[in-house]
Amino acid sequence: MLFRQLEYLVALSRERHFARAAQACFVSQPALSEAIRKLEEELDVPLVRRGRKYEGLTPEGERIVVWAQRILADRDALKDEVGALRTGLSGRMRIGSVPTASGAVSLLTGPFCAEHPLVTVEVIADLQSRDILRQLQNFEIDAGITYLPEDLAEHFHTLPLYEERYVLLITAVDALAHRTTATWAEASRLALCLLTDSMQGRRVLDEVFAEAGTRPSPRIETDSVGALFAHVRTGRWASVVPHAWLHVFGVPHGMRAVPLVEPARTVPVGLVVTAREPGSVMARALVEVARHTDVAAALERLPGDPAVP
Structure with missing residues (x-):
């Protein structure tokens, strides 16, 4: 054979x-x-x-x-392990991410690439949570960044990175623009652009809307967080976006990001790798970088913040 x-x-x-x-x-x-x-x-x-x-x-x-x-994954892991012993880690690492968390991936790939200059990183940023777990099991990716459900199968190792929370993204002329908070019920009555209901990020939103006793009726649905920002920019739509994406785009000119309350919901997001030993040397190296990177604190800093190094 x-x-x-x-x-x-x-x-x-x-x-x-x-x-x-x-x-x-x-x-x-x-x-x-x-x-x-x-x-x-x-x-x-x-x-x-x-x-x-x-x-x-x-x-x-x-x-x-x-x-x-x-067998092929073990062969590749053996090659990576031997290569790391000889010349340091080299090769290609594959990371899968749900779209809502893809803005945080660079907070790990930056320090990872600085520590392992011979490694090339491939980021697949449009995966659903179930696709990430399936591809991890099939050895198609080395690590995933996704939501961390309580019932995640025991053959995965997880490392929490941050708590996803939500803001109402609206234009500066909207009646809610100068409020310090807005409720989910108030958001549901706006002309909304949201993620598609096939995505776990949208299902989380629907659960929170239901907890607030309401149900959104978005006129526009998309699988891209960037598209949500683009639609709000037109002045015709509002959206609910993860706060983590403000770290990427900031609050664009002419828009406001208003924290959502009643309820104030957060959802854990983290790094997921297989529990199989010895496993991918790439995954082990990424986990080590993630342990020493305060992703949650970095996501609180917005572009232009003088605290950003």
């Missing part, structure tokens, strides 16, 4: 198409098909349901893919 055969099988499972899997592996389709056929012979089980076109993996194939992902 060769690592290459396992890579081909994982690619086929991911792409669900022989030609696309071959292209992703930089080989011809016949070469990929033949390698998987030989793997089936060696394991003595059918891995692929074949018809006139690709019809998916067999139940045996689905189980073997899990083992293949684990």
Whole structure:
């Protein structure tokens, strides 16, 4: 059995198409098909349901893919570990983030890259919470930044980073603009632009609105926090955004950010890695950086604040 055969099988499972899997592996389709056929012979089980076109993996194939992902992840972790012993940490680290927390990622990648100059970091910032956990389990990412539910499975390690809280983002001419606080009930009556209801960040908002005895009716929905700011800038919309994003954009000219109360809700956000040992050397290094980085304090400082170094 060769690592290459396992890579081909994982690619086929991911792409669900022989030609696309071959292209992703930089080989011809016949070469990929033949390698998987030989793997089936060696394991003595059918891995692929074949018809006139690709019809998916067999139940045996689905189980073997899990083992293949684990074996390949261990191979990569071994290479990273040996490389770190020789010349320091090098290679590529992959971080997945929910959109609402993606503005905080740079607070970790900055010091991480300064400490490990030979590492390249890839940030996937448009993932849903369940996608982050799935990709961690499938070894597609090394670490995730997401909401920390109380019932998170025991095969994950978590490190809290900050408490997400919410502000009402409105134009400076809005009646609520000069208030020190606004209620969720008042926010629900505005022309709102919110995240889509497929995102956990939006589901959190809906829970708080429900606790306040109301329900929002947004006219605009998006999967981008940046798009929320852009819509409010037009003067036609208001939005509810995580306070952490003010660290990225500040409070743009002509807008106001009013803290929301009744209730004053916060939700924990943190770093998540797999509990499997020895695990990814990249993930261990990122956790070490996160332990020494006060993300919560940094998010309280806005652009232009003289306290920012």
